[in-house]
Amino acid sequence: MKRLHLERLANPQLLALAGVLLINWLLFPNFFRITWQDGRLFGSLIDVLNRGAPVAILAIGMTGVIATKGVDLSVGAIMAVCGAVAATMVVAGYPTPVAVIAALAVGIACGLWNGFLVAILDIQPIVATLVLMVAGRGIAQLITEGSIVTFNDPALIFIGTGSFLGFPMAAVIALALLILVTLLVRKTAIGLFIQAIGVNRAAASLAGIRSRMLLVLVYALSGFCAAIAGIVVAADIRGADANNSGLWLELDAILAVVIGGTSLLGGRFSVPMAVVGAIIIQAMNTGILMSGFPPEFNLIVKAGMIILILLIQSPFATRLFVRQRLVPAKAGPK
């Protein structure tokens, strides 16, 4: 038990998170201070959770896609579409639950479209999802008729700015989704099958795994997650901005998944670690903002991290590490 505990502490993602938080604390000693005010928690750490939530939600869906050796570039655009759907519907007077469910359904439909292109038409995922990445913003603009649709629906706004047990609603939603999806892939055989498809789709088909159906499902889940993120972001700013909602967030989501230890080559994956990856990114963003560096610096640091992570995943680095410790790989992403 003790060894297991130590092993978990030595997890590179958690170490990286600790490192980033430590640097933030050094730069900004009040970083860890959390106060209770008006029935909710305040502080930089809470802010990281709140702001990191949309990317974390996207990363939850993206993990499954990347584990199948795919990628979903359209999630940012799907966020814009679903935010627009929710906003225009509440403005048109539909009840909030109807608007939210409609937005979620649209997100799933977008995901099904991606899944159809990838699994049935066998289009490369990067190209297939590029279609919706480009078209999605156009669709969102059509829905909002080119303007930013603002709303005052308190129930919808609560999703973005409310709190639950003192924690920001966005973070609570992300956590709930994390638990749900983790249970879905761990307590069923779906996680194993996703890995099998990512490692070797031909062998998966010969082993009797319905790889097409599963691929469609994985992209649908990614669309669903993007819809949630889109609603959260729209609710947060009380408006749907077709041009800027979720802009470039697909890249942050991919980065979060990769930081979380899921290889772009498919196979082993971890949903919780992808969420940790999203928190690392947000902690970096917050730290850089608080330290007073110009925001441009933010992008450079991110780029540096991508390079570092790709280097670590490269066969060269693998050779370097594997030779040193030939420990049997840890069983399954538990």
Add this chain to the structure above:
Amino acid sequence: MQDSDYVLEARGVTKIFGNHTALDAIDFGLRPGEVHALLGENGAGKSTLIKVLTGAYQPDAGGVFVDGALVTLDNPLHAQTHGIGTVYQEVNLLPNRSVAENLYLGHQPTRFGLVDHRKMEKAAKTLLERYGLAIDPSSDLGSHSVAVQQIVAIARAVELSGKVLILDEPTASLDRNEVERLFEVIADLKKSGLAIIFITHFLDQVFAISDRVTVLRNGRLVDTRQLDSVSRTDVVRLMLGKDIAFSGATDLEPERPTTDVLLDFKSYGRKRSVHPFDLTIHKGEVIGVAGLLGSGRTEMARLMFGADPADQGTITVAGKPTAIRNTTDAISRGFGFCPEDRKAEGIFGDLSVRENIIIALQGKLGWFRALNRDEQLEIAGKFGEAMDIRAASLDMPVKLLSGGNQQKVILSRWLATDPAFLILDEPTRGIDVGAHAEIVRTINRLRDDGMAMVVISSELDEVVAYSSRIVVMRDREMVAELRGKNINPGVIVQAIANSADEAQP
């Protein structure tokens, strides 16, 4: 081997990759004005030898001689300057450029530093006429058939090299008429004194145009023969078997008391893949499948398993007519399939031994009845032990195991599903002796337990040893079903070669 009329010669050429000897002291000589067929099953070393002869690889021992002089060929371009040109199965020219440009790419006639298109097209036209091609040299290469492209590639290779032409499976994607046309071109080139190396899997074509044949097996030279002095059977024998014992006839497994029919295929086939065939398989029966590479053995296996579904014929499983549209259908009816290409289609390299073993069973159980870790370990442990899988841990990635152990893992994967019918495609290819014996033992054990099996193998003595019946595939067609006594590898070789003239019992 000091034959001075060899235009191109390999003497004692050896090529080693890691600890695998791809070519072991190969002697090979090519005379001007001959078509020399190079034969061998996959992995025999044909392409490695070609790559050495064209300078793509450097030999680790031995040397390449052009006109009797030792040469060092740095790369295929350098080989070209020595007169050696190659045409590959996949035409590697530029389909979106004109025929003339493709012919003279890199050697275009120029005027004032610019390409002289008129001169080039004129030259191309005269050149192509020599090959009986009356096509417009300014048309896009891609607008012509593969056969024409093939001839353009040959014309280019001959034009640039002019002494030796290497044709690597040039007929693989051609139809019968196109092949004949290509053969006319080859015959003309031969008359003009060109030396030609011809690589193919089709025996008919070897006998149609070749003068001599060299057979490689497992990186070794088996023999070089004058083709008019050998029969088709001899050639097949050279290709397939070192120890095909023609003396001691091994009987097939004595006819068992008839058991229940498990499977009945009736004119079962798939267009462009396998001709319709009839096959009845009883419980406890092993059907051996013999045939050369490309004869449709693997296609038949994939057809039976639903990986490429049948488009004609019917199948009856245990008396019930049924349809197998995909692998899931097949597995739910108790089928299992170990594919030939273990790495590409069999194992999940990054997944653990445990996961690799339970995955088909889990696939059968579906998404929501997940085996937990303890159940997985128990199943994997049980079959791992029964198959004697040598792994440090059931949780290590399967890619770290040896080929033989990986094969045992795949076999265990299907045994875990408790199948009634197993299809094994080359289950013993490329694995060590110990694992080989273990797999043959397992096949025997499963047969005695009443499982029906189809086993595809190039190891004929092995097929004879465990099969109850043997079917022979040729040109994607089931051409013979051998049963009863006095079946030995020799009889199978004959059935494969179909040389009725020298029939044996």
